[in-house]
Every structure is written in C-alpha cells, then in structure tokens.
Amino acid sequence: MKTSAIFAVTSITALLLTGCAQPAQRQAQQQLNQQTVSAVNWFQQSGEYEALTWQAFNSARLAFDHAPSLTGKPKAVIVDLDETMLDNSAYSAWQAKGDQPFTAKTWSAWTQAKQAKAVPGAVEFARYVNSHGGTMFYVSNRDQRDYAATVANMQQLGFTGVSEKTVRLNTETSNKQARFDAIKNEGYNVALYIGDNLNDFGGATWHQGNQQRREFVNLNHQHFGTQFIVLPNPLYGDWESGMAENYNKLTPEQQLSTRASRLESWNGK
Numbered sequence: 446m447k448t449s450a451i452f453a454v455t456s457i458t459a460l461l462l463t464g465c466a467q468p469a470q471r472q473a474q475q476q477l478n479q480q481t482v483s484a485v486n487w488f489q490q491s492g493e494y495e496a497l498t499w500q501a502f503n504s505a506r507l508a509f510d511h512a513p514s515l516t517g518k519p520k521a522v523i524v525d526l527d528e529t530m531l532d533n534s535a536y537s538a539w540q541a542k543g544d545q546p547f548t549a550k551t552w553s554a555w556t557q558a559k560q561a562k563a564v565p566g567a568v569e570f571a572r573y574v575n576s577h578g579g580t581m582f583y584v585s586n587r588d589q590r591d592y593a594a595t596v597a598n599m600q601q602l603g604f605t606g607v608s609e610k611t612v613r614l615n616t617e618t619s620n621k622q623a624r625f626d627a628i629k630n631e632g633y634n635v636a637l638y639i640g641d642n643l644n645d646f647g648g649a650t651w652h653q654g655n656q657q658r659r660e661f662v663n664l665n666h667q668h669f670g671t672q673f674i675v676l677p678n679p680l681y682g683d684w685e686s687g688m689a690e691n692y693n694k695l696t697p698e699q700q701l702s703t704r705a706s707r708l709e710s711w712n713g714k
C-alpha cells in the first residue's frame with residue numbers, strides 16, 4: 446500500500462473513531478453537569494444555605510472574640526476566598542447550562558469579569574475582625590495572574606484590609622501550609638481558619654483520598670466550630686476528587702461511573 450493510501454485509511458479510521466468518541470464524551474460531560482444542577486439550585490435558592498453561612502460567620506465571630514490573646518502577637522484570621530468569602534455559583538450555573546467542563550481558561554475569564562458575589566455574612570465578619578484588633582488574611586488558590594481582578598472584586602463587595610500583605614494567592618503550590626506558616630512566622634497569633642475545603646485548615650489533607658480526609662476530621666473533631674469554621678460547598682471540591690485516585694484526569698465517562706460506584710445504597714428491602 447502506498448504511503449498516501451495508508452494515510453487516507455488511517456485518517457478515515459481516526460475520523461470514524463473520534464466521530465464516535467466525541468458524542469459519547471459530550472454526553473457524559475452533559476450528564477456530569479446535569480448532576481450538579483440540584484447543588485447549584487440549593488446553593489443559589491435555599492434559605493438553608495444562607496442560614497448555614499450566617500451560622501458559620503456568627504460562630505467565627507464568637508471564636509475570634511474568645512480566642513486567647515498571646516502577648517506581643519496580634520490576632521489573625523486566615524480565610525479562603527472561593528465559596529468561603531466569594532460566591533462563584535454563577536460560574537457553576539454557566540457550566541451546567543452550557544455543558545462546560547471546568548477549565549483554567551474559563552475560570553480565569555470568570556474571575557477577570559469580577560462578578561463574584563459575597564457569601565452572606567462574609568463581609569460583615571471581615572469588617573468586624575479588622576475593626577476589633579484582628580487582621581484578616583485571604584489565602585486562596587486563585588492564580589497570581591488574577592490578582593488585580595480578585596482584589597478589585599473584593600473591594601467592590603466591601604471587604605476591608607485587602608492589600609498585598611493580606612491577599613495571598615497560589616504562586617508555587619496549592620498546598621496552603623507554607624503560606625499559613627509564613628503568616629505565623631511574621632508574628633501573628635492565628636486564632637482561626639475558615640474555608641469550604643479541608644485543605645483550608647492545613648496541609649494534612651492535601652491530595653489525600655476521602656478516607657484519609659475523614660480521618661483528619663475525626664482526629665480534629667474538637668477544633669470544628671472553635672479553630673476551624675467550615676462553609677458548605679456541594680458544587681465542587683476535593684471531596685469529589687477524593688473519590689478516586691487521579692479523579693481529575695479521568696474521562697467524563699469514568700468520572701460518572703466513579704460517582705455511581707461511590708453511592709452507599711439501601712437495597713430496597
């Protein structure tokens with residue numbers, strides 16, 4: 446067979462294969478996105494979601510007020526940004542409506558648009574801490590290239606103490622432990638950590654599966670509500686990738702079957 450003929454046959458085979466693979470992949474992606482619709486509805490529509498965020502920030506305020514003072518060390522509170530202080534559920538809704546997977550490119554476009562809302566209670570809490578002898582540190586895994594847009598969005602929403610010193614984005618690693626240690630080494634008494642992801646409380650759960658993540662919670666159960674304050678986030682998170690090794694590298698079909706296989710179900714009798 447001539448090279449050109451081999452090329453033609455190979456191209457036709459490739460075309461046929463991608464022709465079959467793409468609709469299946471698209472369908473699986475569509476199904477993945479459809480499965481988040483209920484979570485987005487709950488997040489955006491329910492009073493219960495707002496009640497939980499207020500509950501978190503009211504508890505945080507009590508914990509901040511009661512945190513022991515250490516002589517010579519100013520009190521600090523370390524908070525995450527996305528789905529802790531900032532509500533990006535419109536991005537999740539856009540994904541669900543348009544069958545869009547999460548990509549760094551579209552996420553950056555969303556952050557550049559500066560349309561995130563404040564999580565209920567978040568602005569009030571930040572202002573309380575900053576006006577009662579504390580310092581808010583905003584430690585997020587947003588990319589450094591989105592720094593200016595993130596700061597502008599936060600300022601529009603009324604967050605106080607937003608500066609180069611206090612807003613620390615992802616420069617080297619998504620493991621936040623080094624950034625937490627740096628704040629402590631600068632002389633701060635970190636009274637509490639607030640986040641929607643266990644990784645917002647230290648490096649112990651970073652890149653771990655759900656069994657290890659739940660063990661972390663069991664080991665530290667006495668700290669929740671006092672040193673660790675959790676915000677609800679059913680939209681996304683490491684709880685999802687914690688369901689299988691390399692979950693984020695799986696195809697949409699594999700992610701779908703992973704989700705189904707992790708259901709702990711009643712047998713109907």
Ligand SMILES: [Mg+2]
Nearest residue numbers: 525527528641
């Ligand atoms: Mg977050």
